[in-house]
Amino acid sequence: MWSQLPFGERLKAELGSPRRVRRLSSSPRSRVWRAELSGTPVVVKQLVGGPGAADGYAREAAALQIASRVDPPVVPKLLGTDPGERVLVLEHVDRQKPCEGWVVDYADALARLHAAAVADTVGSLPTWSGPPLDDIGSFLRLARTLGVVLPSGVRTELEGLVDRLAGAPGHALLHGDPCPGNDMHTSEGVRFIDFEQAALGSGITELAYLRIGFPTCWCATAPAPELLDAAESAYRSAWRTATGTEVPGDLTDACAGWLLRGDALVQRAERGVTDRLGELPDRDWEWGTATARQRLVHRLGVVSRMTAEGGGLSRLGQLAAAMRESMLTRWPALQPLPAQRP
Missing domain, CATH: 3.90.1200 (Aminoglycoside 3'-phosphotransferase; Chain: A, domain 2)
Known part of the structure; x- marks a missing residue:
């Protein structure tokens, strides 16, 4: 799993080395992992495959940056990016079952x-x-x-x-x-x-x-x-x-x-x-x-x-x-x- 995680030297220099890496389920258009950076859980997402991958990555990165100005937050925090590998490093958010209504x-x-x-x-x-x-x-x-x-x-x-x-x-x-x-x-x-x-x-x-x-x-x-x-x-x-x-x-x-x-x-x-x-x-x-x-x-x-x-x-x-x-x-x-x- 270590060799599969697209976490290059640039991201390591900015965020540190990932530990406790685990692959998560995702759509065919992406690969997603859960990892820890200095004991803090994060999500690593890579856009893959097809001619639309670069466009999808650019859209997602731009949207997350724009949405980051909202408080209380409406998106996970964007912690780092690697455009060459189409990788986003995001805050890990604990999902709960939706309430009634x-x-x-x-x-x-x-x-x-x-x-x-x-x-x-x-x-x-x-x-x-x-x-x-x-x-x-x-x-x-x-x-x-x-x-x-x-x-x-x-x-x-x-x-x-x-x-x-x-x-x-x-x-x-x-x-x-x-x-x-x-x-x-x-x-x-x-x-x-x-x-x-x-x-x-x-x-x-x-x-x-x-x-x-x-x-x-x-x-x-x-x-x-x-x-x-x-x-x-x-x-x-x-x-x-x-x-x-x-x-x-x-x-x-x-x-x-x-x-x-x-x-x-x-x-x-x-x-x-x-x-x-x-x-x-x-x-x-x-x-x-x-x-x-x-x-x-x-x-x-x-x-x-x-x-x-x-x-x-x-x-x-x-x-x-x-x-x-x-x-x-x-x-x-x-x-x-x-x-x-x-």
């Missing part, structure tokens, strides 16, 4: 993470990208396959949505994949890890995770309405305290954007290779806590309810409601997403 603490910490980015961080990370125009065509083709008549003007409405999301205000520090499992619940609050997809953009993009069912995550859940309201309120309050402003952006737009993304129906390694919405009529597939059809039915329901009182996405709301009804008629055994109990 954990999404409230999660939302509070997420807002404070987002608020860490200020004007001087612009350019330190890539800008978040919304759904591409191609997703509109995939979504509308799925509607036709489901036998749903497209409302007049819905494509124009969706093109406007994509344009708004592309120009959404804000330079919040976005985690990029703020899923349960990438949040560590501790006695001192929630801390986020694994920032390989970090970006700058509108924080409401990730606030939408709670309502739309954690779209990039294996563990899709649906919080109870009262818990969802409490979590969104906690986010807005924490953002207001940190920035002195109201949360910018439109939550309905953010949720509708996640509805369009077919790639948000599969895990990261399977994205960008095929039209996932186009596959749904012929097959369903499991990913974590739910199937692709379950996830889409949930998202359709969320968007149809959020647009029910009119506004700039009323046609999309009508279409979403009709698509959801068609899916439940075709596949009546589909179950709701697992509930996140208070």
